[in-house]
Amino acid sequence: MSPAHAGRAFLAILLRELLRFVQQRERFFAALVRPLVWLLVFAAGFRATLGLSIIPPYETYITYDVYVVPGLIGLIQLFNGMQNSLSMVYDREMGSMRVLLATPLPRGFLLIARMLSGTAVSIIQVYAFLAIAALCGTEVPPEGLLPLLPVLIVTGLALSALGMFLSSRIRQLENFAGVMNFLIFPMFFMSSALYPLWRVREGSVLLYEFCRFNPFTYMVELVRSALYLQFNATALAVVVATLLVFGTAALIGYTPARGGPAAGRPGGG
């Protein structure tokens, strides 16, 4: 595979994901509505009742809607990672993944390209969400928007890797909904997305420990730090480790012989 071929193929995979995203308007709106409901309904309700003390990286008292923005960014990327995973299972079931994998490109390259293109879509969703949040009166630090970009690439890739790992383990599309229910909501709620961990510990030490071992907590904290121009080395280390573990497991475990037309079972033809 020459560098020119690799570049052309990567751009094609990226462009295809972006085209599909733009053309599936419902998907775009659904991706935005979900965090906006949390921000404009849930957070607005809690804003009056929940006070937050000054905790890093914030240098002053903040309102609850400002606190949940990094968590909702994480939620967008989490859902997008799972959407990619669903899309890969669907593509495998429908057979279009077989067309991709039967091209003269290394399988690892194709899977990484899919992860990167999914991450690119999630980044567009995040910035669209931040723009709407700012328009609705939530304070979004403009100086943090650029440093946020590399962080979103790493967190997006880690969640895409998790999604791809799941898609490598799921045999059929029907099994997907169950896995999602047992993954997305526990990951989101057992993290620092909606409440600071010191508050969680006050309520339940056990839950606090779950939150501490949840990689999504560190993704949210990495985003929070970047937005306020701070560097959280621990969070970055955990996110990168998550990316490497699930990325490697997905690349090793992904096989077209699992699921798909006539794949992994006799009787195809």
Next chain:
Amino acid sequence: MDAAANSRESTVKPPTEPAAPVLRVQNLSYAYGKYKALDAVSLELRPGRVTALLGPNGAGKTTLFSLITGLFDSRQGDIEIVGHAIRRARSRALAQLGIVFQAQTLDLDLSVEQNLRYFAALRGLPGKEARQRITALLDEIGLAEKRKAKVRTLSGGQRRRVEIARALLDQPALLLLDEPSIGLDIATRRWLIEHVHRLAEQEGIAILMATHLVDEVMPEDELIVLDEGRVIARGQVDDVVRQSGADNLDEAFTRLTSKSGKAKPGAQP
């Protein structure tokens, strides 16, 4: 290839050395757990010839295609495409290959042109060359006016034509067609069979077409009959019919596959 087949080759092309095989499969076996889907299959395909791979449902045709395209791995047996072993030189081998899978695999939300450009990029075709090939191929399959149409709006037959064009984008030496006529009307089936033979004759492509429909096999085709994962007959159509003691291919196919108890002349009304 066995002795009978070799002697037939020598009668078909006596004046010259037979062309080097485009596809060589030797002693290939594959099992899904304890179920042996392919058992020591060997075959060779030469340029400019159509080979019909005839077998009832579950004979192992799709498994064979999955192995030739590198989607499945088998440690038992060898596959070479234009001299490149799929196990050792996967990219070079697949660069010579075009495939139309049994399930339709176009992206429904993209246009005909977007689908073809996506695939051209995956094959490494530069933009200008890709555009020229797409124009030529769409003219050839009679769908030039559908260039900008979303695939979702095309009929099943039109989608199949686009898939054939997609498989030919990179001018492959070997074209695999896995039951390409399933779900197509009679006129489209006729067009497809004629087009496939035209491709072999005019462009010298070696074509392996899996089917369970005996009326899709032309008298001039090479024929390989696969049943329960084994090659049970091979040769030119007349030879296979004569050797089976039958009067026609329909009857020969029934006789040859009757041992498994699931044969089924596949003549489609």
